[in-house]
Amino acid sequence: MSLYIRRTRDGRQTRYVLRESFWNGSCFAARDIVDLGGDPARHIVYVGGNGFYFSEAVEEAFARMGLKRNTEDLEQAFLLYLDPHIRRVIENFTMGRVGRSPSWNAEEAAHHQRFLHPFDKRRLHFLRCGRTDMGNLEGRTWKFLNVLCDKSRDEIEHVIEGMEKVLRPHEWRNYLFTALDLQKYFPNRCMKNHPAALDPEAVDAYFLKEICRLNQDALFFVGVEDHNPQILHAFLVKYVIMYFDHAFSPGSVWGRVFEDFVRYRSFSFRPAARQGLTEEEACACLGLQPKEYRAMSAQALARHYRKKAKKHHPDAGGDHETFIRLSQAYECLMRCKAQRH
Known part of the structure; x- marks a missing residue:
């Protein structure tokens, strides 16, 4: 039996359910043990020092289903909801077991x-x-x-x-x-x-x-x-x-595109000194006004870039230098947005 606490949505409310994975004879399935309501921590009763036990609702649920509960498995399921000090104590005593994958050969x-x-x-x-x-x-x-x-x-x-x-x-x-x-x-x-x-x-x-x-x-x-x-x-x-x-990561588009084209495509060019674009130059490259760009969300900017990139993509017959310039401009503008936030 593998116990875990699953967060669920009930309309607009978040609820938590103690569940177990079990072998039903043909596959592993899941079943509910007890509904913990909106806060699993309410089912932990502290008795002083590092001692605690679980509420009667939890104990009765196991008895009602005829299941034998394992204290250590139950502690592991509730670990994230325990008092931080007690959680550290338990983790120290269970080091190498709790939260780790099985040690099979x-x-x-x-x-x-x-x-x-x-x-x-x-x-x-x-x-x-x-x-x-x-x-x-x-x-x-x-x-x-x-x-x-x-x-x-x-x-x-x-x-x-x-x-x-x-x-x-x-x-x-x-x-x-x-x-x-x-x-x-x-x-x-x-x-x-x-x-x-x-x-x-x-x-x-x-x-x-x-x-x-x-x-x-x-x-x-x-x-x-x-x-x-x-x-x-x-x-x-x-x-x-x-x-x-979300948009695809812009962080290294320029570097990846450049490396892949050099490695896989045979064309000759005279390498120019790489110079960073200003925000205004990047906007002009993507056909945007600075004011229009600043009002855009990151998602809207990504959609605008993808539309431009599709038109000039080398695999679709576009010009590779234009495509690279677009990617460089996109990277610049996304970096500017990130810095502002």
């Missing part, structure tokens, strides 16, 4: 990891390594994947949501581009691992195609009883929102 890990979905592997790889280029994740055993093993779909989403909190706004699109393996749609493009430099409308279309395909994937939703493949599940709705609410 390679053969055992391979046995448990065989049930993991490719989407989960790609998500965790990006969160662990931060790279769009994943190489081959299949057919190999990766220790960092053990944290997802022997869990229900609901608990896997719970674990990954906690890890996703480290993502910065500009990383969300790269994350989803990688997790959905959108690179496969650009096999012959030299910049297939640099989504900011690809045709934005094509990337958007492939994203929607893959998110819909995943929504109909029975293997991904194994153990989830209430899923209708014709309606996008809440597990995936958040990704559509995060994808269209």
